[in-house]
Amino acid sequence: MAQCSSYSTFYEDLGVIHHDIDVSAAEAEYQALIIGLQMAIEIGISQLEIFGDFKLIINQILEQYDVKKEDLVPYCKYAKKLLANFEAITLEHIPRKENRQVDTLANLATALALSQEETAKVAIS
Template identity: 65%
Template sequence: MFFDRSTRADEAGAIVVFMSPQWQTLPYSFQLSELRSNNVAEYQALIIGLQMAINMGITALEVFGDSKLIINQLLTEYEVRKDDLVPYFRLETQLLQEFETVTLEHVPRKENQMVDTLTNLASSMTLGKDEAADVLIC
């Protein structure tokens, strides 16, 4: 599972991409209700992805993210120093315990191009509260 955040001046979003062992891609895009810091948005994207994986019954998960801070905090290589990140860190820790096996790996942004492209596409397509659109992806 890949996760990423999308933040712009007036909006925030999250992208979660599940890859099957056969490399089938299941991308999901979410608009976050409030504009947050990049780190909070990254944590929120990962929370969404972990909750989805749990709901899908996935028991073994490889997690890839381009946020070195988030990955290293969850691996306990970095301390969580910002008070606003502590609740997210605690929730992530609880969610990670739901899996039989889980690995966390930092992926440099330049190697995370597919997820980054989906993130930018999703944030450019954000609709207003009363708007709707059908999007066909082939």
């Protein structure tokens, strides 16, 4: 699988160390969001609609919920920093059972996931 040179699995600049096994569901959702945002920025998208099935993450980004878990604070801050790169952005929570598209994309992402020997890089700037 081709790798983008601008990505890193470590979020050291944010004080977050990525553990391949012990990542919470919320951390995994934030990581997926961050990678998606970075990819959208890289290809020059200016307007973006984000539909997510993890209500906590969507509401933390929208500042409707406080980020209480300290491990999530750097992810939330960095995601918000990336969101500032877009002219227009919409975030909406869609319950998974009501959104087959999200479930299909999640399954596709799982199928395309890197093996343990491969790494993906996510740049934090």
